[in-house]
Amino acid sequence: MTGLIDGSFEALMAAAEKVDGLLQGRRSRWGIVAILFFLLLGYALAPAPSEPGTPCPPEKTAGIGLSPPLWWVGGGPETPVLSSIGLDPNSRIDYHLLLGAAGEDMTPVGRARGGREMESLSINLTAPLAPGTAYQWQVVAENRIKKRAPGEVWTFTTRPLPEIELFEADASILDLGEEVTLRWSVENATEADMGPGVGPVPLRGEVRSAPRENVTYTLTGRNFAGSVSSSLDVTVLSPLAIDSMAGGWSTYEDGRGSAISGIRAVPGVVDDATRISFDLSPGGVAGIAKVFSSTAGEGGLNLAGTDGLSFHFRGGGDPTAFEVMIVDGNGSLYRRLWDEGAVPGEWARMEARYEEFGGAGAEGICEEIGNVIEFRFLVSVGDGDEGASGWIAIDDLEAFHRWRK
Helix, strand or coil: CHHHHHHHHHHHHHHHHHHHHHCCCCCCHHHHHHHHHHHHHHHHHCCCCCCCEEEECCCCEEEECCCCEEEEEECCCCCHHHHHCCCCHHHCEEEEEEEEECCCCCEEEEEEEECCCCEEEEEECCCCCCCCCEEEEEEEEECCCCCEEECCCEEEEECCCCEEEEEEECCCEEECCCCEEEEEEEECCCEEEEECCCEEECCEEEEEECCCCCEEEEEEEEECCEEEEEEEEEEEECCEEEECCCCCCEEEECCCCCEEEEEEEEECCCCEEEEEEEEECCCCEEEEEEECCCCCCCCCECCCCCCEEEEEEEEEECCCEEEEEEEECCCCEEEEEECCCCCCCCCEEEEEEHHHCEECCEECCCCCCCCEEEEEEEEECCCCCCCEEEEEEEEEEEEECCCCC
C-alpha cells in the first residue's frame, strides 16, 4: 500500500510540474494547492486499466507443453482531459504474470508492457514446468499512476510423461542359447525404444531375444514432455567348462587284455579333440581318465549348482557300449551308461543329467557334487560278446545348467 501511495504521489508531482510549467507567471501558493486538488480529483476519477482477459491457453486446457507462451488481451480506457496534456495514465500499462501449481501460492514469473489500445500480449516461460501438473495463473495490469486491474485466475494442465503400463519377460533366468520373450505397453508416448540390441519398437508388442550373457533390458518411452524408462534383468546360465579335451588324459585299461592302441589330438567341433583307438577282449573295458585332485578331501572340481554333463562325441568300428564315470572326493563312483550302438558316426552333442547317473546302491546323484576328483570315458563289451575294435573322439566336456521355469 505504501508503494502505491508513493507511486501515485510521484505521478501527481510530475503532473503538477507539467501543469506548473504551463502556468508560468502565475505561480502562487493557492494556485499550486488548486492544481494539486484538481490532480487528486483527476487521479480519483482516472480509470484503471481494463481487466486482462481472453486467456490463451483457454481456461482448463490440458496437455500444455512444459515451456508454453501465455497470452491474454489487455488495454485501458482513455481519459480525454489528461490525454490532451500528455498525462493519460493508461498510455503505458505493465502486466505482471503470476504463476503457481494448483494449491500453492502464485509468484511473479514475468512482465510485459503494453499501451492503451486493446491488444494481445504474451510472456514466454523460461523455466520448464513440471509434467502432468495443474497450474493456475493470473495477469495483473498496472498503469502509470499505479492503478491496478487483476485478471481472473485461470488454470491449465501440462502434458504428462509417458507411462509404461507393462514391461515383462516370460523368464528371468535362461540357459545359454534359450530365448526370452519380452512384452511391453507404453501409453501417452510418441515413440519407444529398447536396449540393448533391440532398437526402436512400437508402443505395444513383444519380441524374442537370445542373450549370450546376463543382460538388463531397458524400455524407454518419449513424448514432448520428456521420457520415462523401465528395466528388467535376465540372467543367463552359461555352461561350466570342465575340459577342452585337447590333451592331458591318460589311458584306462581293464588289465584283462583290453588295450588302448592309440591316443592323439584330432580336429574337434571347435578346436582339437581327443581320439582313442581301442581293442577290447570279450567282456573288456578301456578308455581314458583324468584326475583333478589326488586327495579325497578338497581341491577337486566343484560342480555344485550344475545339473548335468555335456560333451561332443563320435566314433567308428565295432559297436560297443559307452559310459561316463564320475569319482567324487568321498570315493563314490557314479556312471551313466549308453548301450551298444549308441556311438554316433558324426559329431553329436551328448547330455547326461545327474539323476541319470547310477551309483552304489542308489539311482542318480541326489546331492550336489562339490568335489569331483576324477572323470572317465569308457567303451565296453559284454562277457558273452566277442571282442571289439574301433575308435572314439570326445570334445568340450562341460557341466550345464537347466533352469526349470
